[in-house]
Amino acid sequence: MAINATEKPLSRVFMSDYRFAIPSFQRAYTWQTENILQLVSDLQDAGSSAGTPYFLGSLILVRDGESKYQVIDGQQRLISLSIIIAVLRELETDPVLLQELDELIREPGNKLRGIKAEPRLRLRDRDAAFFRDYVQEGDLEGLFDLRDSDFETRAQHNIAFNARSVFDELAKLDDDERHRFASYLVNQVTLVIVTTDDLAGAHRIFDVMNMRGVPLTASDVFKAKVVAAMSPAARSVYAARWDDIMDPIGDDSQILEEFFTDLHLIVSHKAVCSQLLEEFRTDVLLPYIREQNVISFVDELLAPYAMAWRILDHPTDSMLPSGIVRQLVLLNDYPTGDWKPVAMWALVHSIGNLATPGVKVFTDDARNDAAGTGDGGKDREPLRLHDETRLRAILSALERVTGVDALNRQSSLARRTRAASAVRYLDRGYTMPQNRGFLITDDERRSALAHLRGELQTNARMNRLLLIRANEQLAGFRITRPRSLNAVPIIPKHVAKDSPFAAWPESVRDFWSDRIGNLVLTQAHEDQMKSLQTFAERRDRMLLPASSRRFPLTDRLGSIAECTPETLHGRQDETIRLIAEFWNIRYDEGHVDLSILDEQQLTHETSSATPNAKRVTIAQVLKAGLLVAGETLVWERPRKGERWIATVTPEGRLRMEDGEEYSTPTAAARAVGGTSAGLNVWKRTSDGRKLSEIWKTYRMRRR
Template identity: 55%
Template sequence: MSISASEKPLSKVFTSDYRFAIPAFQRSYSWHNAQMKQLIEDVMDACAVHDGPYFLGSLILVHDEHGMHQVIDGQQRLVSLSIIFSVLLTLEDDPQLNASLAGLLTEAGDKLRGIETEPRLRLREQDEEFFREYVQHGDLEALFDLRDTDIATQAQRNIQVNTRCAYDILASMADDERRQFASYLVNDVMFVIVTTDDISGAYRIFDVMNMRGMPLTPSDVFKAKVVSGISSAARTVYARYWDDIMEPMGDENARIERFFADLDLIFTRTPICESLIVDFTDHVLDKYIRKGQCIEFIDDVLRPYAICDEILRRPGESLLPREVIDLLAGLADYPYDDWKPVALWSLVHTLNNLNDPDTVVFARSGRGGARVSLHDSDRLVQILTALDRVTGIDCLNGKSELDRRTRAATIVRDLNKGMPLQRIAGFSVSGDEQRLAMLHLRGELSIDAGMRRLLLIRANEQLAGERITRPRSLNAVPIIPERVSPGSQFASWPAGACDYWAQRIGNFVLTQKAPRYLDGVDDFDARRNLIVHNVSSQRFPLTRTLRDLETITPQFLQLRQKQIIDLIAQAWHIDYEDVIIAEQQAMVEARAVGADHRSKRTSKRVSVAEVVRAGLLKPGERFVWNRPRKHETWTITVAETGFLGEDGTEYATPTAAARAVGGASVSLNVWKRESDGRALSDIWKAYRAMM
C-alpha cells in the first residue's frame, strides 16, 4: 500500500488532478444550514484577519484503477464548497471570474481531443443528477423554485437548504467584499490530502486520524501550565481542585473550547481566537504565571466562571431569583451562544462568594453552606434584558459570528468601566438595524427552525405576559402543508397564496408534536388537531387560537402575521412606528432620484406575480418547452399570479407547470419565451438582481 500526503489550496484541489467520486457505501450529504453557515463565517473571519492560510482539515482518498479519487473522508466539505462556488458564480458578473469559478465545478471538455465535459465531484447515484443539474451547472433559480414534493431524497433537500443559506449570506456582501472572500477561499483555504491506492488502508488512516486515542482538551493543557507554577506542596491539591471545577463539563471538548474562548474574549476583548491554546496562554495565563498567581487564577477566575457557565447551562436548577432564571432560560433559546461572555461577566460580577467552595449555587448540590446571593440584582436584570434584545435582533439580521462577538467584546469592555447601560454602545440598536429586522419579520424568513421557534416563543410570552415553561420537545411547524391535494381546503386558495405564506412567520405555530407527524396531512382540521393535541402545546396562547378555528383563510394568516410581528417588536423594544416612517421616507427619497425601493437580495422563491409587477413578464405572454426526442411541444401562458396550462389549469410556479407535463428532472431553462427565446431562468435571475 502506497500513501502520499500533501497540503494544497482549493485552487489545486478542484482541478483535473482529482476526479472525486462518493462511493455508494458512503452516507449521503447530511450537512444542515448551521454547518454551512459556520463554514462560510469561519472563512469570512479568517479572510478579515488574513493572517496566513486557513486549514479545512484532511481529505482521505483512494485512487482507483479508473483514475477516480474515491472520497473516504471529506464528502460534506467538498459538496458544501461546490455549493459555495456555484453561489459565487451565480452572483458574479465579471466574465473572467465567472470562467474561473465555473472551472472549479466542472472540467471543460475539448471536442477536438475527444474530451467530454465532466463534473469535478460525483455524488452517489441517487443524488448525482440533481447535484449536477442544479449546483454544478449553476441553475440555482430552478433549485430555488423547487418545492418539497419535487425533491426525492433528504440529501437533495439538504443541498437546496444549504444553497439557500449560502446565497443569503453571500448575496448580502458588497461585490468587492465577496470577490475578496472568493479569492481567499480559493487561494488560502487549504486541505491536507492523504491518498492511497488501497481502500482498507484508507479506512485504517481514517480510523487513526479520527477515532483512536483521547486527545488532550484545552483544559488539560492549561491545567498543566498553571499547576506547574504552583509550589510542590500545594500542586497535587490544586490539580485535583482544577479537575473538580471542570468536572461538570465532562469530556465535551466543544463546550470546553468555547468556555476558554469566552474567557479570552472577556479578558482581552478579542472577539475570535485564531489558536485557542496559544492565544489564551499568551493573553491570559502567562500574566498569572509570571506573577506567581497561579492559585489566584484557579480560585478567582476558573472557579467563578466555570460555576457561572454551569448556571447558564441549567439556570432552572440554580438558586437565583426567578426573574434572572427566566431571562437566562430565554437567552438559551437562541441558536447561537455569542451572548455568553456578557452573561458570564455579569454573573461573576454580581454573585457573591463564588470563589468559596462552600457556597451553594444549585438547589440539589447536597452541600450545607451559605446560599449564593446577589449584590446588585436590578443591574443584572437590566443587563440580561438588554442582552436579549441585541442578541435577538442580531440573529434575525443574520449577523456573522465575528459581528456578534465583536458586540459582546465592546459590551464587556464598557461594563468593566462601570458605564451606565444607556451609554454602552454595544447595547444600542441603530435605526437601520431595527428597520432591517422588521423587513425580515414581515417577509419570507430565511432562517433555521431554531430561530423560528425562538421568534414564536418570544411572541407567545409577550402575549402571555410571563415566561412559559417549554416542553421537552417544542417545534415550530407550518400551518399550511407543503403538499396540497385537490380535495384539500387549501386547494381553493388563490394561486400563489400557499407559496406566499410558506416561509412567513404568520404560517408557523409552536407545538409539541414532531414535524414528521404532519407530513402528508393536508386537511386543515386534521393538522389543527395534531398541532393542539398535547396539553403542553396549548400553554402557548398563539397555538390555542387554532383550537376552535373551524376554517382558515389567507386573511387569518395576515392578521396572525401582524399580531406576531407586533409582539416581537414589543419584546425587543423595536420602535415599530419609527421604522415604518423611515421606510416610507426612504421610498419617497428613492422615487425622487428615480430609484426603486428594494429589499435585501435573498434566495426566496420568486413568484410570478412579483415578476409581472416588476414588468419583466406580461400577462398573455407564452412560453414554450420543445422536447424533440419525444416529439412534444408544451405551452404555458403568463397570468397575473401564475401560469396557465394548455387545459386552463393554473400553476403557481414554472416548475409545477413542467412537472404537470411529465418533467422528471426539470429546469426553468426548459421554458423559452415565444417572442424572443429568452429562458425563464434568465428572467427569474434578472428579477432577483433587482431585489
C-alpha cells in the same frame, strides 16, 4: 495496502487529478445552516490574518480507477465547499474569475489528455442529479425558486437551505472582500488527502484517525503553561484546582475551545480569535505570568467564568431566581452561542461568590459535587446575587439583540463584534442606554420585521423560537415546555387533490406556505400529519397533546371551525405584533408602528443594499420592468416532441394554454413536465433569454 497522505490546498484538490464519488453506502448530506455558516465565518476570521492557513481536516479516499476516488470520510466538507464556491461563482461579475471558480467544481475536460467534462464531485444516486443541476451547473436561481414540497430527500433540503444561507452571507461582502475570501479559500485552506486502494483498509484508517489517541485540548495546554509559571509549592494544589474547575465542563475539545475563545473575547474585547493557543497566551495569560500572579488567573478569572459557562448550559438546574432562569432559557433557544460572553460577564459581575468553593450553585447535588468537595451539597453557602436588576437588564437586552441579529441573519463575525462591544462598554461602566453593543437601529428593526412579515428564511429551530416568543408575550409568563415541541404548518406541505385546501387558489397556498401565520406550536410532528388533509384533522392532531394547549396561539385553534386565508392573515398580524412587543422593536424612533407595515413598506425605507436568496416572484419582476404582462414564455422539448407556452398575467402569474395559472415558474414547469423541471426551462419568446437569467438580474439589482 498502499497508503499515501499529502497536504494540499483546495486549488490542488478540486482539479483533474481527483474525481470524487460518494459511495451509495455513505450517509446523506446532513450539514445544517449553522454548520456551513460556521465554516464561512471561520474562514472569514482566519482570512483576516494575512498568511494564516486554515486546516480543514483530512479526506480518506479509495482509488477507483485513474483519478477516480470513492470518498470514505469528508463528503460533508466537499459538498459544503462546492456550495460555497458555487455561490462565489454566482456573485462574480469578472469573467476570468468566474471561469476559474467554475473550474473548481466542474472539470472542463481535455480531449488530448482523455479527460471528460463533468462535475468533480458526484453525490449518491438519489441526490446526484439534483446537486449537479442546481449547484454544480450553476442554476442557483432555480434552486432558490423551489419549495419544501419540491425536495425529494432531506439532503436536497439541506443543500438548498445551505446555498441560500451562504448566498445571503457572501452577498454582504463587496467585490474586494469577496475576492480576498475566494483567494484565501483556494490558496490557504488545506486538506490532508489520504488515499488507499483497499476499501477495508480505508475504513481501518478512518477508525484509527477518529478513535485512537487523545490529543491535547486547549485546557490541557493552558493548564501546563499556568502551572509551570507557579512556585513548586503551589503546582500540585493548583493542578488539582484546575481540574476541579474544568472537569465539569467535560473533555470535548470543541466545547473547551469555545469556552476559552469566549473568555478571550471577554478579557481582550477582540471579536476574532483565529489562533486560540497563541492569542489566549498573549492576550490573557501573559499579563498574569509577567506579574507572577497566575494564581489569581485561576481563582479570579477561570473559576467564576467556568461556573458561569456551566450555568448557561444548565440554567434550569441552577439556584438562580426563576425570572433569570427564564431569560437564560430563552437565550439557549438560539442555534448559535455568540451571546455567551456577554451572559457570562453579567453572571460573574452580578454574583459575588460564584468562584468560591462550596457554594451551592445547582439544585442537583451531583452537579455541586462536580466541584470535588464531596459533601453532597449539604451546608453549602447560597449564591450572593448582589445586582439582580442590572443582571436582568443585561440579559433582556442581550436576548433582544440576539433575536434581531438572528432574524437579520447577521454573520458570526458581526454577532461577536457586537458582543465584544457590549462587554467593552460594560467594563467601562456605561449605562445600558449608552452601551452601543445593545443598540438596535431603525434599519435593523425594519429589516427584522420585514423578515417576519415575508417568507421565513429561518430553520425549524428558529421558527419554533419565534412562536415561543409570541406565545409567552401573549400569556404574560414563562410557559413550561414539553420535551417535544415543533412549529408545524396549518396547510399541508403536499396538498392532495381531494383536500379542502386544494380549493384555495394555488397562489394563495403558495403565499402562505412559508409564513409565520401558517405555523403552530405543538407536540405533534409534521411526519405524523402528512396524511391529514383537512383543517379539522390537522387542528385536532395539533391539539391532541394536552401540553400543546399551554400555548395560547395554539389553543385558539380549538375555537376555529374553518380555516380561511383571512384566518392566516389574522394569525400573522397578531404573531408579528407579539414578537415585536417581546423584543421592543414595534415602534421606530418616530414612534411609527412598524408591526402594521407590509413587507414592501418595511424594505423600502431600509438602507440595506445587498441581494439575498429570498424567492423572487413574477410580480416583483413585472414591477421592475424586466417582464411585461402579456408576453409569452416557451419551453421547447424536441426529444419529446413537446412545446409548452405560458403567458405572463398582469397579476404576476403564468397562464398555461389550458387556462391553468401558477404563481411560480417552477410550479408551472412541474405541472406540465414533471418533478425535475425548474425555473430555467422557460425562455422569453421575444429574445430567447432564460427566466433564470432575468431572475438573477432582478436579484442582483441592489448591488
